[in-house]
Amino acid sequence: MKTNAEELFKEFREHSVSEFFRKNAAMLGYTGKIRSLTTIIHEGVTNAIDAAEEAGVLPKIFVAIKRVKEESEHFKVVIEDNASGIPEEYIPNVFGKMLAGTKLHRHMQSRGQQGIGVSGSVMFGQITSGRPATVITSTGNGEIIRADVMIDVDRNEGKVMNAEKLEGKWRGTRVEVEVKDVTYMRSRYGPFNYLRMTAIANPHVHITFVEPDGTLTILEHATDEVPERPKPMPLHPWGIMSDDLLVLAKHTKGRTVTSFLSTELSRVSKRKAEEVLKLSEVNANKKPAKLTWEEAEHIVSAFKQVKLMAPPTAGLRPIGAADIENGLRQILRPEFTYAVTRPPKVYRGGLPFIVEAGIAYGGGAGKTVEGKGEGEEIEAEAGMELLRFANRAPLIFDQGGCAITSAARNIEWRRYGVDVSTAPLTLFVNVVSAYVPYTSAGKQSIAEEPEIFDEIRSTIMDVARELKRFLNQKIRIKERHERAGVFEQYLPVIARKAASLAGTKQPDIKPLLKKVTGDKHDEES
Ligand SMILES: Nc1ncnc2c1ncn2[C@@H]1O[C@H](COP(=O)(O)OP(=O)(O)OP(=O)(O)O)[C@@H](O)[C@H]1O
Ligand SMILES: [Mg+2]
Incomplete structure (x- = not known):
C-alpha cells in the first residue's frame, strides 16, 4: 500500500542548531580520540587570547589536562585566562548557545569567527561525560561568579546551575570541561604540539601547561607588547554577492538603500551609492529590507562598473617578520631563521588578506613531534615540518585540503637546495584576514582561493630564496x-x-x- 504525503509528513520536525551539532560533532572537529581533545584546547585557547588582546593585556593562559580516573579515558580540561571576564547575564549564551558571540557580525580579524567554538566544547563534554562545564569568571562589576552550564539542546539555550559568588580579587575566565572517550598523547596532533605552535605564532603569549601525568611546561612570552587591535573592516562591494547584500540589508540601521550602501560597505560614499543605484535602476529611497533578489543582482553588477577605491587594508594585523623570527628562535633554537610579511592583497575582488612566512633551519627545526605517551620526550624525525596558521591560530588537522599545504607542495624545493625529506627545516605560514575562507566549521584548513594560493606560494618562495643563500654560504664555509x-x-x-x-x-x-x-x-x- 502506498503512503500519502500527509501521512509521511507527520514525521516532519524542526531541529535546533544545537541538535544538529550534537549529532554532527565531527563537523566541529570532534572526531578521533586525540583530535577531540586538541579541539577543546584550540577553542579555549583561541577565545582566551582573543579576549586578553581585546582587554589590552598580555595574554597569560593556563591549560591543564587532568585524568579524572586513573587508567581511564575520562579527563578534565581546564583553560584559564587573564582577560576581563564575562558579564553574568551573558554566561548562558557564551557557553550554552551555539552561533552566538561578539565576533561573527563585526568584520574584524580575530581567531574566532563563528560563535560556536566554546559552546561546541561544552556540548562535546556533555554528550561524552554527561557533566556540565564549570565556569569561573570576573563579571566586570568587581564580582567573581562560579557556575555550572549545560546546553538545552532542544532550545539551543544555556542552563546555568549552582551559580555562586566567590570572594577575592581576580580577573579572567576559567572554563573546566569534563570529557570521556578521548586520549592524551604528545603527538603532532595532540595538545602539546598545538600549544607549542601557538607560542611560536604568538610571542606575546605566556602559556603554562600541565599534562595529565603532572609534567609542567612553561612557554615563556618572547615580547612584552600587546599587538595593536585589528580594526573593523566592512565588506567592500567587489567582494560581495547578491545574497551577502540582502543579508546586510536585513540587519542594517540605514533607512534608505542609499544610506544602507554608504554605511555598511567600505569605500562607498553617499554620492557613489547614488551613482550605483541610478545605474542599477533601483529606487534610492527604498527601505533596504524591501530589496528584491533582482535588485540586489543589479546593484552588485553596477558596483563593477563604477570607479571605487580598493578596499582598505589598514585594519589587518599580521605578526610581523621580526616577531615570527623571534617566535621560531625562542622555540626551535635554529641555526638560521628568516621571515617576511608581504603587503596586503585582495581575493574575490574585495576581501583583503595578508600572507606571512618564516623559515627555520637546523637546531630543533624539522623535528616533527611523534612522541608516544604522556610527558615523553619528543621524538626527533628529520624532514620538513609545515606549520600552518590562520590569524595566528594553529591549523593542525585537515592539512590535505588546505591552500597552505598545496602551495608548499607546489614549490620545487630542490631548486632551493633543499631535500624536503631530510632537511632539518620548519616552514611557517600565517594567513591573516577578517574573512578567512575556511573549508569547514572545524576551521582547520583554508580554501584554495586562487589569489590566496598564489600569494602563499610567492611568500614561501621569498623565504626559500633566503634559505638558499644561507645554505650556499654554509657549503662555501665547509669547503674552505x-x-x-x-x-x-x-x-x-x-x-x-x-x-x-x-x-x-x-x-x-x-x-x-x-x-x-x-x-x-x-x-x-
Ligand atoms: N575567555 C573568554 N573571555 C571573554 N569572552 C569570551 C571568552 N570566551 C568566549 N567569550 C565570548 O563568547 C563568545 C562565544 O565564543 P565562541 O568560542 O563560542 O565563539 P567565537 O570565539 O566568537 O567564534 P568561533 O566559533 O569561531 O570560536 C565570543 O564571541 C566572546 O564574546
Ligand atoms: Mg571561539
Whole structure:
C-alpha cells in the first residue's frame, strides 16, 4: 500500500542548531580520540587570547589536562585566562548557545569567527561525560561568579546551575570541561604540539601547561607588547554577492538603500551609492529590507562598473617578520631563521588578506613531534615540518585540503637546495584576514582561493630564496674549512721535511698557515 504525503509528513520536525551539532560533532572537529581533545584546547585557547588582546593585556593562559580516573579515558580540561571576564547575564549564551558571540557580525580579524567554538566544547563534554562545564569568571562589576552550564539542546539555550559568588580579587575566565572517550598523547596532533605552535605564532603569549601525568611546561612570552587591535573592516562591494547584500540589508540601521550602501560597505560614499543605484535602476529611497533578489543582482553588477577605491587594508594585523623570527628562535633554537610579511592583497575582488612566512633551519627545526605517551620526550624525525596558521591560530588537522599545504607542495624545493625529506627545516605560514575562507566549521584548513594560493606560494618562495643563500654560504664555509684542514695537516710536515733535506733550520710556518686558513678564522669570529 502506498503512503500519502500527509501521512509521511507527520514525521516532519524542526531541529535546533544545537541538535544538529550534537549529532554532527565531527563537523566541529570532534572526531578521533586525540583530535577531540586538541579541539577543546584550540577553542579555549583561541577565545582566551582573543579576549586578553581585546582587554589590552598580555595574554597569560593556563591549560591543564587532568585524568579524572586513573587508567581511564575520562579527563578534565581546564583553560584559564587573564582577560576581563564575562558579564553574568551573558554566561548562558557564551557557553550554552551555539552561533552566538561578539565576533561573527563585526568584520574584524580575530581567531574566532563563528560563535560556536566554546559552546561546541561544552556540548562535546556533555554528550561524552554527561557533566556540565564549570565556569569561573570576573563579571566586570568587581564580582567573581562560579557556575555550572549545560546546553538545552532542544532550545539551543544555556542552563546555568549552582551559580555562586566567590570572594577575592581576580580577573579572567576559567572554563573546566569534563570529557570521556578521548586520549592524551604528545603527538603532532595532540595538545602539546598545538600549544607549542601557538607560542611560536604568538610571542606575546605566556602559556603554562600541565599534562595529565603532572609534567609542567612553561612557554615563556618572547615580547612584552600587546599587538595593536585589528580594526573593523566592512565588506567592500567587489567582494560581495547578491545574497551577502540582502543579508546586510536585513540587519542594517540605514533607512534608505542609499544610506544602507554608504554605511555598511567600505569605500562607498553617499554620492557613489547614488551613482550605483541610478545605474542599477533601483529606487534610492527604498527601505533596504524591501530589496528584491533582482535588485540586489543589479546593484552588485553596477558596483563593477563604477570607479571605487580598493578596499582598505589598514585594519589587518599580521605578526610581523621580526616577531615570527623571534617566535621560531625562542622555540626551535635554529641555526638560521628568516621571515617576511608581504603587503596586503585582495581575493574575490574585495576581501583583503595578508600572507606571512618564516623559515627555520637546523637546531630543533624539522623535528616533527611523534612522541608516544604522556610527558615523553619528543621524538626527533628529520624532514620538513609545515606549520600552518590562520590569524595566528594553529591549523593542525585537515592539512590535505588546505591552500597552505598545496602551495608548499607546489614549490620545487630542490631548486632551493633543499631535500624536503631530510632537511632539518620548519616552514611557517600565517594567513591573516577578517574573512578567512575556511573549508569547514572545524576551521582547520583554508580554501584554495586562487589569489590566496598564489600569494602563499610567492611568500614561501621569498623565504626559500633566503634559505638558499644561507645554505650556499654554509657549503662555501665547509669547503674552505676542508681546504684549510688539508693545509693545517700537511704544511708542517712539508716544512719539516724540506728543512731537513735542505739542511736548514725549520722555518716558522705560522704566518703562512694564517694566510691560507685566515678566512676560516675570520668567519668563525
Ligand atoms: N575567555 C573568554 N573571555 C571573554 N569572552 C569570551 C571568552 N570566551 C568566549 N567569550 C565570548 O563568547 C563568545 C562565544 O565564543 P565562541 O568560542 O563560542 O565563539 P567565537 O570565539 O566568537 O567564534 P568561533 O566559533 O569561531 O570560536 C565570543 O564571541 C566572546 O564574546
Ligand atoms: Mg571561539
